[in-house]
Amino acid sequence: MSLLARACRLCSPRTFSLLYKRDCPSPSLLRPSTSNLPATSSLPALTAQLHRMSTTHSPPNLQEPSPKRRKLERPSPRFIHPYRTMASESKSKSVQLELTEVESKLRQLLLDVAAYIDESPAVSDEPTAVKVPEELGKEKVVLRWTGGWVRDKLLGVGSHDIDVAINKMTGENFGLKIQEYLELPGNAEKYGLIEKDEKTNNLSGTEKAKRIAPGLHKIAANPEKSKNLETANTKILGIEIDLVNLRKEVYNEISRNPEMEFGTAEEDAVRRDATINAMFYNLHTCQVEDFTGQGFDDMAAHIIRTPLEPFQTFKDDPLRVLRLIRFSSRLDYTIEPETAKAMGDPTIQDVLKIKISRERVGIELEKMLKGPRPRMALELIDRFGLYQTVFTDPTRELPCKPDTEYFQPAYDFVQSVLQKNDGIPAAIHDTLLRDRDEQYLAWICATVVPWADAPTVPHHKPLQRPFFPAYLVAREGFKAPNKVCDVIAASLTNSEEIHKLVFQCAKGLRQPNTMSPSDDPTARDTLGMAVRRWGSTWRTQVLFNMIHEVVLGQVSKEQILSSYAAFITHLAKLNILDADTFKPLLKGTDLAKALNTKPGPWMKDALDVVMAWQLRNPDSTDSAAAIEAVKANRDTKSDSELPFRLASHFLKLTIPPLFPQYKSTLSTLEASRQPAPWKKVENQYALDLLRWSIGALDGKEVEANWQFLVPPILKMMDDMDVAWKAKGCQFLNLLLESLRQPRTKNPSSTQKHTPNQNFLHRTGYHNVFAQTLWPLFSYLPSLTPEPDSATLFNEAFPALTSLALLLPPDTTTTDKQPRTSFLDTLLRTAVLAPLSHFPTPAAHPALTTTILTHLPPLLSLLGINAVKHLPALLPLLTAILKDPFALAHTRLVAATLRALHAVVMNAWPRVPGHRGTLMLGLCVLWARCGEADGDSGEAVEEVKRLLLESVEMLDAVMRALDESDARRVAWAQEKVDIIHASAAQGRLLGVEGCV
Numbered sequence: 001m002s003l004l005a006r007a008c009r010l011c012s013p014r015t016f017s018l019l020y021k022r023d024c025p026s027p028s029l030l031r032p033s034t035s036n037l038p039a040t041s042s043l044p045a046l047t048a049q050l051h052r053m054s055t056t057h058s059p060p061n062l063q064e065p066s067p068k069r070r071k072l073e074r075p076s077p078r079f080i081h082p083y084r085t086m087a088s089e090s091k092s093k094s095v096q097l098e099l100t101e102v103e104s105k106l107r108q109l110l111l112d113v114a115a116y117i118d119e120s121p122a123v124s125d126e127p128t129a130v131k132v133p134e135e136l137g138k139e140k141v142v143l144r145w146t147g148g149w150v151r152d153k154l155l156g157v158g159s160h161d162i163d164v165a166i167n168k169m170t171g172e173n174f175g176l177k178i179q180e181y182l183e184l185p186g187n188a189e190k191y192g193l194i195e196k197d198e199k200t201n202n203l204s205g206t207e208k209a210k211r212i213a214p215g216l217h218k219i220a221a222n223p224e225k226s227k228n229l230e231t232a233n234t235k236i237l238g239i240e241i242d243l244v245n246l247r248k249e250v251y252n253e254i255s256r257n258p259e260m261e262f263g264t265a266e267e268d269a270v271r272r273d274a275t276i277n278a279m280f281y282n283l284h285t286c287q288v289e290d291f292t293g294q295g296f297d298d299m300a301a302h303i304i305r306t307p308l309e310p311f312q313t314f315k316d317d318p319l320r321v322l323r324l325i326r327f328s329s330r331l332d333y334t335i336e337p338e339t340a341k342a343m344g345d346p347t348i349q350d351v352l353k354i355k356i357s358r359e360r361v362g363i364e365l366e367k368m369l370k371g372p373r374p375r376m377a378l379e380l381i382d383r384f385g386l387y388q389t390v391f392t393d394p395t396r397e398l399p400c401k402p403d404t405e406y407f408q409p410a411y412d413f414v415q416s417v418l419q420k421n422d423g424i425p426a427a428i429h430d431t432l433l434r435d436r437d438e439q440y441l442a443w444i445c446a447t448v449v450p451w452a453d454a455p456t457v458p459h460h461k462p463l464q465r466p467f468f469p470a471y472l473v474a475r476e477g478f479k480a481p482n483k484v485c486d487v488i489a490a491s492l493t494n495s496e497e498i499h500k501l502v503f504q505c506a507k508g509l510r511q512p513n514t515m516s517p518s519d520d521p522t523a524r525d526t527l528g529m530a531v532r533r534w535g536s537t538w539r540t541q542v543l544f545n546m547i548h549e550v551v552l553g554q555v556s557k558e559q560i561l562s563s564y565a566a567f568i569t570h571l572a573k574l575n576i577l578d579a580d581t582f583k584p585l586l587k588g589t590d591l592a593k594a595l596n597t598k599p600g601p602w603m604k605d606a607l608d609v610v611m612a613w614q615l616r617n618p619d620s621t622d623s624a625a626a627i628e629a630v631k632a633n634r635d636t637k638s639d640s641e642l643p644f645r646l647a648s649h650f651l652k653l654t655i656p657p658l659f660p661q662y663k664s665t666l667s668t669l670e671a672s673r674q675p676a677p678w679k680k681v682e683n684q685y686a687l688d689l690l691r692w693s694i695g696a697l698d699g700k701e702v703e704a705n706w707q708f709l710v711p712p713i714l715k716m717m718d719d720m721d722v723a724w725k726a727k728g729c730q731f732l733n734l735l736l737e738s739l740r741q742p743r744t745k746n747p748s749s750t751q752k753h754t755p756n757q758n759f760l761h762r763t764g765y766h767n768v769f770a771q772t773l774w775p776l777f778s779y780l781p782s783l784t785p786e787p788d789s790a791t792l793f794n795e796a797f798p799a800l801t802s803l804a805l806l807l808p809p810d811t812t813t814t815d816k817q818p819r820t821s822f823l824d825t826l827l828r829t830a831v832l833a834p835l836s837h838f839p840t841p842a843a844h845p846a847l848t849t850t851i852l853t854h855l856p857p858l859l860s861l862l863g864i865n866a867v868k869h870l871p872a873l874l875p876l877l878t879a880i881l882k883d884p885f886a887l888a889h890t891r892l893v894a895a896t897l898r899a900l901h902a903v904v905m906n907a908w909p910r911v912p913g914h915r916g917t918l919m920l921g922l923c924v925l926w927a928r929c930g931e932a933d934g935d936s937g938e939a940v941e942e943v944k945r946l947l948l949e950s951v952e953m954l955d956a957v958m959r960a961l962d963e964s965d966a967r968r969v970a971w972a973q974e975k976v977d978i979i980h981a982s983a984a985q986g987r988l989l990g991v992e993g994c995v
Contacts, residue, residue: 097153097281097288102237103162107283109191109236110164113181114141114283117169132168132262142167144246144265144280150288151276154299155331161240165268165280171232171243178234193237247271249316266291270307273320274298274327278307302333310342318352321386322364329368329377344384353389361390362478369443370436375415378447382407391447393472399457402450402469409551410446417543418442423558425565431577432543432568441487441537444480445544448473448488452495452548468492487537491544494534498545501530506563509570527571528579528615529608536580542568576615584611585626594630597688602654609649613642632696644701647693651708655693658686659712678712679724687727694734698741703759709735710765717772722779722788729776729795732769736802760806770822773800777830780837781844790850793830797854800826804861820865827858832872841880845889848880852895856902866906873903874914878921887928890939897946904953911957912967915974922950923978926988951988 099107118140144165152159166174181187188194232243248263249271263271269278269291275298280289290296292307304324306313314321321343328335335343342348368377381390387404418439420429433439448470456466471489474480480488504521508514512522520526531538546564550557571577586594588603591610614620629640658677678686690712694702702709713735716728739759760766776796779789804826810817831851835841841848859866880886880896887893900918904911911918929944955975961968979986 097286102239105191106162106237106239106241110143110178111283112187113174113178114143116181117141117174117177136168136262139168141169143283144289145283146268146280147272147277150279150281151299153281154279154288161242163242163244165265166243166245167265168245168262170245174245175232175234175243178236191237265289272307273313273317273323274304275307276304276331276333277327298333298336302331303336304328304331304333305336305339310339311345311348314342314345314348315351318348319356319360319364321348321352321384322361322368322390325377325380325384326364326368326371328380329373330371332373332376335380340384344386349386349389352386353392353394358394358477359479362480365390365447365478366440369447370440374443375411378407378411378443382411387450391451391473391477393469393476395476396457396472398469398472399455400469403453404450406450406452406551407446410449410547411443413547413550414442414446423561425561427565427568427572428543428546428561431572432539434539438540441484441540442543442547444474444484444488445491445540445547449544449548449551452492487540488544490535490537491541494541495545495548497530498534498542499549501527502542502545502567503563505570506566509566522570523616524574524576524618525612525615527574528576528582529612531571531576531579532582532608532611534580538580575618579615582611582614585614585621585623586610586630590623590627591630592685594627595689595692597685597692600682600685602650602685602689605653606646606649609646610642613645616641643696647696647701648705650689650693651705655686655690655712656708658683659715661711676715676719678715687731690731691734694731694738697738699739699759702735702738702741706763714768714772722784722792725776726791726795729773729792729799732773733795733799733802736769736799736806739806740802758808760803761808766803766806769803770800773803774829777834780834781847786844786846789844790847793834793847793850793854797830797858800830801854801857801861817865820862823858823862824865824868827855827862827869831855831858832869832876835876840883841876842883842886842889842892845892849889849892849895852877852892852899855899859899859902859906863906864909866903867910870903870907870910870914873899874917877903878917881921881925884928886925887932887940887943890943893925893943894939894946897943897950900950901946901953904950904957908957908960911954912961912971915954915958915967915971918954919951919974919978922947922954923985923988926985927982930984947988948990951990955989 146163146165149159149162164171164174169177182193234241234243246263246265246268247260248267250259250261265280269280269289272278275292275294278290278292279295280291281287282289294305294307297303298305304327306320306324324335324339324343327333368374371377381387382404387407388402391402392398417424417429418433420426433442451468451470451473454469456468457472458466468489470492471485474488475485501521505527508520508522515522534541542564546560549555549560584607586607588599588607591603591606592599610626613626620626626642629642630646632640632643660677677683693705694709697705713728713731716724716731719725719728760769773796776792779792781789784792804819804822807819807822810820831854834851835848838844838848862869877896877900880892925943926947929940929947932940955971958968958971975989979989
């Protein structure tokens with residue numbers, strides 16, 4: 001054994017330092033010349049060279065694990081000199097190790113910082129996390145590049161970060177010295193960190209150093225989670241640098257966690273996770289140092305082993321189990337049998353589950369799955385029985401065990417898809433695994449498939465959705481990012497829909513004649529809207545469910561792949577693979593404006609309806625045309641289906657939740673204190689949407705949505721508030737008018753349109769509406785305020801009139817006259833009964849005006865059948881005309897005169913017999929107008945005009961009688977008598993126009 005090897009094993013750090021100085025040449029003697037640097041060997045050549053370097057030796061004498069830490073017997077340390085120097089020993093082998101230009105600059109910078117530290121006076125008050133031994137503090141600074149950089153350099157692989165080990169300083173203190181050194185004038189320019197002509201004069205030294213080597217961060221140790229190293233990191237020349245002191249682990253009987261102390265390079269090497277990661281590159285000697293004596297041999301043999309006894313190594317830091325799996329899969333190395341045995345030990349697995357933070361587990365898993373051989377990594381996890389150790393939720397007891405038998409088929413299938421093996425349709429790989437991110441998510445899917453069928457875990461908040469165990473495993477087990485967890489949750493949430501749609505689409509493509517046009521799973525809008533519902537990660541969701549179905553094996557793998565390939569190919573053919581990114585032609589505000597309502601939560605789903613219309617009509621790209629289509633109603637004869645689709649959506653999904661049909665459990669008093677949802681101000685958009693929907697539908701479409709239209713209307717009509725009753729009548733009238741519209745909107749159709757007069761009778765709703773409306777005419781003063789009564793009457797009249805028009809018309813072949821009978825009832829209930837109830841017809845002028853305003857249309861519908869009501873109507877109407885204070889209510893008088901006109905026009909055959917009653921009322925009112933001539937306004941002039949028209953109409957009726965009719969002769973004489981009686985009355989009769 002060489003002197004240096006003995007020093008590594010037997011001497012104290014101080015003694016070893018002296019031996020090191022004696023046995024090793026000074027840094028200046030070993031500094032290489034770039035002219036002597038050979039070209040880098042290729043990886044195969046380097047492997048062969050490393051193999052030739054290895055010497056035959058017996059495997060270590062492994063003993064059973066013991067509670068006390070011990071070392072294995074190892075070969076002597078090796079030192080490989082990249083360049084032939086006097087320091088080369090007889091046993092050393094030459095390995096060519098070439099630094100890049102940036103690495104050479106970084107090496108020189110670090111050596112100069114070390115020299116700067118050695119030449120500077122020691123400062124006793126520097127902060128240190130670990131106590132520096134007194135004898136070590138007197139040594140010069142020795143720097144080494146460690147671990148992965150050395151391994152990758154020997155393999156000819158580039159590395160983006162470097163770990164720097166310092167013999168006598170903590171990483172944080174050395175990092176501060178780097179900044180201090182770079183603050184000195186000229187030092188930053190010396191290494192090309194700042195251009196010489198760059199303007200940095202205004203920056204202080206500290207600011208300049210931070211700009212050159214930004215972000216010196218200290219990462220504290222956390223022994224409880226097996227994070228035993230305190231490190232500092234920074235970035236120089238574009239290379240991430242971790243700074244850490246050489247250290248050894250000291251254990252005691254009290255704590256299972258080691259205490260970290262300054263140590264030698266050998267002590268630091270043997271506490272590392274693997275021999276191939278325990279080699280150092282000495283920046284002073286340019287030697288590659290293998291203090292374990294096995295690193296080179298294991299690299300040559302492609303073996304992963306621990307420097308110390310495996311069981312104790314993994315017990316100290318169980319995360320090393322996953323790290324070795326990662327290195328094995330990355331380098332395609334074999335794990336040494338004793339090491340593999342310890343990795344599968346249940347004790348180690350339990351410690352790994354409890355002791356290691358799940359964030360660190362997630363980091364290792366991510367590196368595995370993003371590495372070159374993710375399948376190999378998952379196979380090793382499976383082989384060592386680590387599935388339930390890694391893929392679990394340590395924060396709770398899950399309701400069942402995972403189906404681990406699905407793990408291997410899952411990752412094998414993902415591998416076959418990625419490799420495009422025979423039998424895997426190309427469309428699946430090309431569409432679902434487009435980039436490295438989607439490939440990584442595919443491996444994540446394979447890891448959680450064993451949890452796919454596990455029952456959900458209740459949320460701690462009862463109203464929240466339960467958790468999928470697979471989601472919890474990802475979130476808590478390996479701390480996957482929210483994006484990854486959300487993909488898993490979405491895959492399971494949409495699982496049933498994806499499965500159903502894929503196989504229905506495939507079936508529809510095979511048997512197109514079996515599909516219904518109204519429910520076609522191959523239609524562009526059906527598939528496009530499904531993609532939009534699934535979201536931007538729909539490809540991974542589809543892949544997840546395909547993996548799940550393949551491993552379940554309930555259907556043949558060939559049939560599953562065929563169905564999914566047909567589904568994906570059809571999406572590509574329809575050009576909707578990116579449907580989740582399509583933008584609606586309309587914005588929410590544009591849609592609200594077109595519907596004449598306020599923006600609200602309803603817009604999101606309504607825009608989905610617009611998007612579905614876009615998918616059905618891919619050539620429609622004009623937003624103005626879409627707005628016009630929305631504005632189109634049943635009267636514009638628009639051929640667009642968009643209004644009907646929107647109306648159906650509002651009626652089925654938007655409006656019903658605000659008009660619940662369940663019976664309230666609250667008492668009547670409590671219910672009266674809580675406003676119904678549709679009464680709230682923030683929900684008034686629902687009434688606007690209901691009004692628009694009714695106006696957009698024709699008769700046939702109203703019938704199709706009848707079950708959604710009627711409940712909200714009846715809910716309003718049954719409300720205790722008269723104003724809501726009136727609004728319900730208004731909506732009912734709109735609905736009945738829609739029902740009377742033609743059954744098609746096609747203007748070119750030759751079909752003769754007739755109202756669907758039998759629909760209400762067939763469904764029984766005609767009687768329901770009538771029985772709901774009749775009682776509204778009993779809301780009379782003084783029990784009901786007159787303004788409320790007037791509002792209610794004003795809305796109930798049109799609704800009942802529309803009901804009448806939906807009755808079958810009268811026929812001459814039978815005695816049945818349903819429409820006339822209904823109108824008779826309406827006149828008696830809504831006109832005669834209320835007016836007769838008042839002390840005088842003019843006692844409630846506002847309500848009486850409302851009633852008489854609706855009388856002319858009613859009489860027009862009755863036509864000649866109105867004669868039966870003449871004896872009852874004329875006294876009521878003329879009583880209003882004769883009222884001494886009639887002109888105080890000119891609107892009432894005008895409405896009365898127009899009602900008289902309608903009476904004369906429709907009941908004219910019987911009017912001659914009642915001319916006296918009629919003329920009396922007209923003459924009295926004319927006289928009242930004459931008395932008001934001094935202060936008469938436009939209202940009185942309008943009354944006078946209507947009076948003159950009334951007399952003209954009566955005169956026309958009388959002159960229409962036969963000349964021999966005594967009533968005509970009597971009428972002529974009566975006019976003369978009136979004129980002689982009063983000159984003012986003569987102007988009423990218009991003498992020049994009378995015979």
